[in-house]
Amino acid sequence: MRVARERLEAEGLTVERGDRQLLHGLALVVESGQAIELTGPNGCGKTTLLRVLAGLCLADTGSVRWCGSPIAEVRPEWHAALAWLGHLDGLKAELTAFDNLALEAGVSAPAALHALAQVGLAAAAEVEAGRLSAGQRRRLALARVLLSARRIWLLDEPFTALDVDGRALVRRLMIEHVTAGGMLVYSNHHDEGIGLARRLALPPPIEIGANPIEIGEQPT
């Protein structure tokens, strides 16, 4: 039996958007039981970094590796390990909250109901997602992340649109995930993240032509 330590690593990431350079050779490592919080001003590339890590975007330089292999080579394994929450919730407005979860691959009805209860939406199970409030939709999208039982969560602004209770709930779910050995990378512009996450502050973009600066963690 193969016991490969699960590990997401990125190094030398640089992304160019028009005449601006983002990330400037960023490196990071996440292992089992670790979390990274991405912070930084608007437009500094938090979302872009998450999309590059997920494999939705290609970086102009640098590489992202899952368990040692570039993610392009182990795409099915990487995507089977990954749960994604983008700034769009990825919910179908026409379907009820329950159906949005229960029609996912490999989700049973009791599991979907349990996940709805976990995020405080048990009473809204039969309401169409399009009629939920923005905060409720965010909770529903998080319920789908929970249900997916994936090892690594990439969450783009998970606290957006949530009330105080909702933010506390998300913090608790994230802490439970990480302490159970999961991995987590999330972006955050609220003051309160989770204490056990390492904070990675992204610098502002620079005009191309200036000297790139090395930031972030070096691979260990």
Added chain:
Amino acid sequence: MRGEVSTAREVLALLRRDLAVLGARPADLAQPWVLFLIVCTLFPLGASPSPALLAEIAPAVIWVGVLLTLLPAVEPLVRADLQDGTADRLLLSPAPLPLLMLAKATVACIAVALPLMLIAPVAGWLFGLPWPAVPVLALCLLLGAPTLCLLGLAGAALVVGLPRGGLLLPLLLLPLLVPVLIFAAGAVRAAAQGFPAEPAIRMLAALALLALSLAPFAAAAALRLRGQAG
């Protein structure tokens, strides 16, 4: 083996979800064939109602009607996914993306093409097409309508939501659609005039196979590009 099982599950989940979304809006499902019936009703009113003329123009009218009603109905399937973030989730699915795109084309066939396949032969009969041409029309629809769904899906995945994408889509697809129109209407016309329809039907089948083998990959590549930009 386990990978194949999870791929099958992902594909089935996409089919179930998309069909459930369409089932939640039955009025939208009715739109293409209502539009098609309107086209078929207006032509005899606008042209001369002479039976000979109607039988003559029937293949062209029916196929133009199918083209014009089917493509705008396929486009929203892709537009919704791009707008609500489902496209990103398809890109991050462990299942191969071209397979998911093929499943999406299947949804389009069931929801949009199937009703037209059922109605159009009836419309042909009402237009006074001679009997041997009606089954040929049905066969051509069976081959041609899924081809249009596949092409429409790939085109929509490439341009929907871009600035002026609405204008770009017909321009992009036109050269690909014209052969389908020519051979499909040609087969029906040949059958109506008592000539063999088989050569045109074979060409149509070749076009269908070509679309089936290439369009899912084109749609997948287009969606990846959209993910790169978004």
